[in-house]
Amino acid sequence: MEREFVFIKPNAVRRSLIGEIISRYEKKGLKIIALKMIQMTKTQSEKLYKEHEGKDFYKPLIDFVLSGPVLVMVLEGERAVEVVRHMHGDTDPLKAFPGSIRGDYGLTVRKNIVHASDSQEKAEKEWQIFFDQEELLEYSIGEENF
Ligand code: IDP
Ligand code: MG
Secondary structure, three states, X not given: OEEEEEEEOHHHHHOOOHHHHHHHHHHHOOEEXXXXXXXXXXXXXXXXXXXXXXXXXXXXXXXXXXXXXXXXXXXXXXXXXXXXXXXXXXXXXXXXXXXXXXXHHOOOOOOOOEEEOOOHHHHHHHHHHHOOHHHOOOXXXXXXXX
8 A cells, every 4th residue: 555645735725626626536545544734834845845946936836835724635545646646637737637636627837736746755755744653544444445
C-alpha cells in the first residue's frame, strides 16, 4: 500500500469544491487516513515548495496557497501516488483531460485546484510538514472490494 499527500488549494475551497473532490477519491477506492482544514503557514508553504524556490512562479504560488484555508490529507491505496496524479491531470488545466479534476475544474496553472506529491519519498516528506504520525489512522474500508 502506498500513501499519497494531497491538498485542496484555496480557490477550490472558496469555490465550494471540497465535497466534489473528496468524493472522487472515495469513489476511486482510496482511503482517507488523515484530513484537516488549515490555514497554511509561510514556513509550511516554503518547505512544501522548496524545489521551486527561485522560479518566476514561486512567489505568486506561495502567496496563492496562503490566500485562504486549504484541506490537507493523506490518501492510502495501491499505487496511490500514480493513481492520484492521474486523477488530478496535467499541471496545466488546459492540457489536463476532461474527466480529471484539473481538467474539469481548473482554468489557470497557478490555481490548478489540487496538489499531490510526485513520488512516495516526497509524499512521506510532505505529509510530515502537516501531520504528526499519530494523526494517520488505521481502519478498513473493505479494500478487497476495490
Ligand atoms: P504539480 O503540482 O503538477 O506537481 P509542479 O511543477 O510541482 O506541478 O508545480 C507546483 C505548482 O506550481 C503547480 O501545481 C502550479 O500551481 C504551480 N506552477 C507550476 N508551473 C507554473 C507556471 O509555469 N506558472 C504558474 N504556476 C505554476
Ligand atoms: Mg509537484
